[in-house]
């Protein structure tokens with residue numbers, strides 16, 4: 001039994017869904033597993049959120065590398081940010097590597113990156129760790145789990161997985177290899193908790209293919225299928241459906257084009273040439289020969305589906321007789337926008353088919369309970385650590401593992417555990433947190449708080465002209481944004497009241513008092529009395545003249 005110790009500390013993905021990033025440490029050396037992003041839906045101008053890498057700073061020269069399980073954004077999206085700060089090699093399966101290359105090119109750091117391909121069942125050495133990818137099925141091609149040989153013994157990380165008995169690319173979940181590892185003795189299993197609330201099994205992509213072919217085959221007008229562009233299995237299936245139904249594929253949205261290009265170049269997609277029709281020439285196709293693939297299933301405003309719904313798409317207009325299939329789930333929190341988008345599509349005359357009206361148009365890429373238990377059965381770990389989920393998901397998954405007779409612990413981002421002799425012990429905390437970015441640059445917490453305050457209350461800007469003695473020399477000018485319509489009588493009367501209050505406040509000041517602060521207090525109080533909230537207030541004190 002291995003007596004040496006391995007530390008683990010998650011920087012993302014534990015206590016939340018998304019932003020997966022886990023550090024393993026032994027002999028003072030770190031191996032990262034995945035490095036992903038998450039998104040911020042508060043409308044504050046954030047495009048991606050990545051983990052804080054503060055905890056890695058003490059290991060700056062001793063990060064052996066990053067092992068990537070698969071190419072989803074919540075597993076690779078933060079790598080450009082990590083690689084800008086630390087010069088470390090990245091090891092990934094070919095498809096993930098292709099997608100990562102696109103990301104790194106956008107960030108203009110591709111040339112400096114050290115990228116290495118990993119192949120299933122082929123162990124490679126990363127520093128003092130030995131890492132072997134194992135094939136799993138998931139909603140993206142080329143997904144892997146990792147078997148990691150450490151000083152504390154064999155650790156298996158499931159990555160994101162499901163057990164699809166019939167994946168469209170024929171790459172089967174490698175149950176035999178997991179079982180062999182189980183025979184050898186797995187000290188610790190880390191496993192995907194995303195769908196711990198769902199009983200049974202997630203179902204095969206094959207079902208989706210059959211459903212899509214049936215619906216498209218029966219359609220008389222144009223068909224638009226909305227999906228997550230990264231789901232290469234479904235892109236492949238749609239190619240087959242297009243061939244079988246005599247339609248052309250039209251790719252709407254940049255991410256569908258990117259994913260299909262990378263999938264082609266890495267051999268994961270083999271659409272026959274001529275099957276894809278350029279969307280600029282869509283008008284040349286009869287309606288019943290159009291099979292469009294669109295992004296934007298969560299009603300993201302700039303994506304293709306949203307544009308179609310608002311009749312703002314440059315090349316395709318939907319009309320009566322057309323069909324829209326949302327081959328996706330709705331991410332919790334996006335329900336109102338998605339339902340509004342569906343209504344807009346229906347108003348155009350399109351028939352809208354979703355998972356609610358036909359369960360078979362989408363299956364999840366993450367294991368349901370039966371599949372989670374199956375992985376426990378195959379690997380028979382001594383200890384268990386649930387990953388990828390909110391605290392509730394993690395605790396439920398831990399309970400399932402305990403029922404199975406495994407020692408399970410639950411930790412969240414920033415908590416540290418030590419694995420020794422097959423058991424997990426608490427080992428304190430490391431710094432953890434989120435970094436909000438836009439256009440590749442971080443946005444600090446104070447700026448985000450300001451944006452949130454502006455959105456919530458609006459702003460009043462005041463110009464206060466005073467002389468050197470602090471006396472008002474001209475009327476105060478006030479202007480507002482985001483508080484009320486300009487013609488609103490309450491706004492007019494409040495502005496007048498605020499001018500009066502500021503004048504009185506400044507007249508009562510002593511020479512040492514600060515006119516800006518007094519004006520600000522008076523304005524916010526006056527607006528609070530009228531509108532019930534204190535707006536953001538920016539006061540500019542202009543010292544006019546200069547003689548006394």
Ligand SMILES: [Zn+2]
Nearest residue numbers: 070072138160
């Ligand atoms: Zn994934």
Ligand SMILES: [Zn+2]
Nearest residue numbers: 072074075160
């Ligand atoms: Zn994931």
